[in-house]
Amino acid sequence: MLRWAQAALSRRSLLLGGGAATIGAAAICSTKTAAQETHRYHAAAGAPEVAASGPSHQSAHGAMITVGSVDNERNGFHPTKMLTDWYTGIVTDLPDGRKLRTFEITAEDKEIEIAPGVLFPAWTYNGRVPGPALRATEGERLRIVFRNNGSHPHSMHFHGIHAARMDGVPGAGVIAPGDEFVYEFEARPFGCHLYHCHALPLARHIHKGMYGIFVIDPDPARHPENAEVAKSRLLGSPENAEWQEMAMVMNAFDTTFDGENEFYACNTIAHCYAKEPIKVEKSRPVRIYLVNITEFDPINSFHLHGNFFDYFDQGTTLTPTLRTVDLIMQCQAQRGILEFTFKEHEAGLYMFHAHQSEFAELGWMGMFDVVETLS
Numbered sequence: 001m002l003r004w005a006q007a008a009l010s011r012r013s014l015l016l017g018g019g020a021a022t023i024g025a026a027a028i029c030s031t032k033t034a035a036q037e038t039h040r041y042h043a044a045a046g047a048p049e050v051a052a053s054g055p056s057h058q059s060a061h062g063a064m065i066t067v068g069s070v071d072n073e074r075n076g077f078h079p080t081k082m083l084t085d086w087y088t089g090i091v092t093d094l095p096d097g098r099k100l101r102t103f104e105i106t107a108e109d110k111e112i113e114i115a116p117g118v119l120f121p122a123w124t125y126n127g128r129v130p131g132p133a134l135r136a137t138e139g140e141r142l143r144i145v146f147r148n149n150g151s152h153p154h155s156m157h158f159h160g161i162h163a164a165r166m167d168g169v170p171g172a173g174v175i176a177p178g179d180e181f182v183y184e185f186e187a188r189p190f191g192c193h194l195y196h197c198h199a200l201p202l203a204r205h206i207h208k209g210m211y212g213i214f215v216i217d218p219d220p221a222r223h224p225e226n227a228e229v230a231k232s233r234l235l236g237s238p239e240n241a242e243w244q245e246m247a248m249v250m251n252a253f254d255t256t257f258d259g260e261n262e263f264y265a266c267n268t269i270a271h272c273y274a275k276e277p278i279k280v281e282k283s284r285p286v287r288i289y290l291v292n293i294t295e296f297d298p299i300n301s302f303h304l305h306g307n308f309f310d311y312f313d314q315g316t317t318l319t320p321t322l323r324t325v326d327l328i329m330q331c332q333a334q335r336g337i338l339e340f341t342f343k344e345h346e347a348g349l350y351m352f353h354a355h356q357s358e359f360a361e362l363g364w365m366g367m368f369d370v371v372e373t374l375s
């Protein structure tokens with residue numbers, strides 16, 4: 001524990017001492033920031049009672065937040081749009097009556113901005129970190145056409161059930177730059193899963209950004225005992241339309257390549273959802289597909305302020321594995337589904353973050369902006 005604390009202090013000292021500024025002008029500060037101004041703006045617009053009498057959540061965490069803005073246009077992806085940007089591929093019919101769902105994924109080297117002014121030399125799937133949020137339905141045949149346009153050998157390893165030759169490990173789907181490989185398997189089991197590169201050295205390939213969320217919706221016809229729940233998870237169904245669903249991937253970045261993370265985030269950009277709170281309608285339930293792919297730290301966590309949620313570990317059940325909790329922990333590659341509602345809450349800003357305080361202060365902290373209706 002002492003060794004961990006010393007390492008954490010070292011990382012914090014790097015940032016507070018100007019290391020990040022040297023890298024690219026980002027800073028973590030405890031003084032008045034542009035983001036605090038944004039917080040006040042949202043509070044005034046959405047929940048004046050909170051702004052007038054409620055606690056200052058960011059001050060409660062020491063007002064530690066990055067200063068400035070990330071150029072999302074330059075990155076080619078936007079963390080808010082990522083929340084609902086499901087990649088459902090192309091669906092065709094097979095001779096046996098089943099559906100074939102085809103995805104096209106390309107690996108490429110790309111410099112991305114992970115905090116204001118901090119550039120990171122990433123390895124990406126389809127030019128983004130995390131990679132596209134793949135979504136399919138239980139029982140479909142999946143075909144993933146993978147092309148490696150990067151500078152190193154890469155692969156796609158899917159957490160799911162498939163043949164060994166489709167595993168994406170060396171000798172089974174790791175391909176050299178310029179090559180192509182087609183992974184094909186049945187979509188099972190339903191749940192909230194993960195894919196990532198399994199080329200060696202594994203830690204470096206994952207940490208450089210080669211991972212993404214992989215959701216398989218349950219087929220309601222296969223689960224008559226919980227058909228209504230299954231329908232609510234089936235993307236595109238009338239029951240699913242009621243839900244506010246989001247894809248969140250907890251990740252971190254070692255900008256000095258010393259095996260320690262300097263920045264933490266959800267969907268890559270430090271403090272992105274603190275500066276641009278996620279708007280949710282209070283009358284509609286919220287469902288979060290959450291994956292932890294943080295490298296170099298043994299666990300990560302998700303804590304929700306002012307509310308509790310039900311949790312479905314791995315997402316492979318239709319009844320909660322934990323009920324009425326406000327905090328869950330995930331080791332690397334663990335994932336699950338969170339369900340909650342603000343129906344009985346007053347409108348306003350509700351914080352969520354890792355409950356490792358250091359992670360929150362170094363980027364993994366955001367807000368839900370609960371509103372009566374979305375404009």
